[in-house]
Amino acid sequence: MQGSEERAYYELSELKERAPKLFGIPTGTKLDEMFWKVEIEGDKPVKKPLGGIPHLSIINLTGVPDSGKSLLAEQFALYQANEGYKVLFITVESPANFLYTSLKAKSAYLGMDFDRISKNIVVIDASENPELREDPRAFMDTMAYAIREKKTTNVIIDSITGLYEHKEMMARQIVRQFFNFLKKWKQTALFVSQKRSAQGAETAEAAGGLAVAHIVDGSIVMDKKLIETRWDITTFKLPLGSVLRTIRIDGCRLTGHDTRTWVFEITEGGTINIISPLEEFIKRKEVM
Ligand SMILES: Nc1ncnc2c1ncn2[C@@H]1O[C@H](COP(=O)(O)OP(=O)(O)OP(=O)(O)O)[C@@H](O)[C@H]1O
Numbered sequence: 001m002q003g004s005e006e007r008a009y010y011e012l013s014e015l016k017e018r019a020p021k022l023f024g025i026p027t028g029t030k031l032d033e034m035f036w037k038v039e040i041e042g043d044k045p046v047k048k049p050l051g052g053i054p055h056l057s058i059i060n061l062t063g064v065p066d067s068g069k070s071l072l073a074e075q076f077a078l079y080q081a082n083e084g085y086k087v088l089f090i091t092v093e094s095p096a097n098f099l100y101t102s103l104k105a106k107s108a109y110l111g112m113d114f115d116r117i118s119k120n121i122v123v124i125d126a127s128e129n130p131e132l133r134e135d136p137r138a139f140m141d142t143m144a145y146a147i148r149e150k151k152t153t154n155v156i157i158d159s160i161t162g163l164y165e166h167k168e169m170m171a172r173q174i175v176r177q178f179f180n181f182l183k184k185w186k187q188t189a190l191f192v193s194q195k196r197s198a199q200g201a202e203t204a205e206a207a208g209g210l211a212v213a214h215i216v217d218g219s220i221v222m223d224k225k226l227i228e229t230r231w232d233i234t235t236f237k238l239p240l241g242s243v244l245r246t247i248r249i250d251g252c253r254l255t256g257h258d259t260r261t262w263v264f265e266i267t268e269g270g271t272i273n274i275i276s277p278l279e280e281f282i283k284r285k286e287v288m
């Protein structure tokens with residue numbers, strides 16, 4: 001670029017100052033132990049839990065409708081805000097006043113301080129603002145303002161899919177723009193993306209094809225399975241007609257991670273409780 005200091009190549013050693021430190025941003029769920037890093041102790045590599053999703057990562061949170069994506073995104077926002085970190089929550093599906101009610105109820109259930117939380121979460125409501133949804137530039141200007149003024153460190157977009165409704169040809173380009181934007185502003189982010197039933201339920205493929213999964217730093221897939229056959233009943237030891245919910249880290253470029261499918265439940269307070277890996281879950285004796 002003309003007049004710019006940007007160079008196209010660097011010697012590896014020159015990147016040292018700019019390299020992000022690897023640590024976790026907690027979600028308040030067991031996911032925090034499912035990302036890890038390897039440290040050398042003595043002369044042995046030792047696996048250490050990261051304690052959260054990787055700092056400065058942009059993670060795609062995907063799943064079919066009602067799989068718990070919004071619940072997990074809200075829990076992450078609440079946990080961070082309760083710890084004193086600022087969160088920018090962009091609501092594209094659900095109007096902001098509904099988000100308020102939901103966050104307030106969950107914070108009470110989790111025994112958190114809602115006064116503190118409500119000062120630490122900044123909301124952009126794109127659900128009732130088609131101009132914002134249709135115009136990524138204007139959208140990012142609004143986001144930049146909020147990030148700068150409120151000094152946020154975390155961003156949630158629920159959902160990114162809502163930003164390329166009716167124009168899936170553009171999905172890749174739009175997701176890339178938001179990805180680059182959040183990298184530039186040094187945010188740790190969750191992009192919620194929706195899956196259609198035609199897309200393999202347990203894969204990271206979201207609406208707009210593989211646009212999101214290829215661009216982001218990692219994917220978390222949430223799923224739900226209806227217990228409907230005799231095989232399901234005996235395998236999962238769950239009653240007919242009940243729902244088995246699962247969560248899995250589908251990939252992450254930045255750190256090592258657990259690759260197993262885990263079983264989780266949605267608590268009566270609308271929070272995510274990750275129970276155990278599926279392989280252990282099906283070995284249990286008792287019925288839930
Ligand atoms: N307070 C609650 N108590 C019990 N169950 C709840 C509570 N809140 C939500 N749920 C259940 O959690 C499910 C998952 O909700 P969530 O809104 O997270 O889905 P989602 O994956 O974001 O779906 P969508 O793609 O439609 O936005 C809901 O359908 C509902 O069954």
Ligand SMILES: [Mg+2]
Nearest residue numbers: 069070071093
């Ligand atoms: Mg949702």
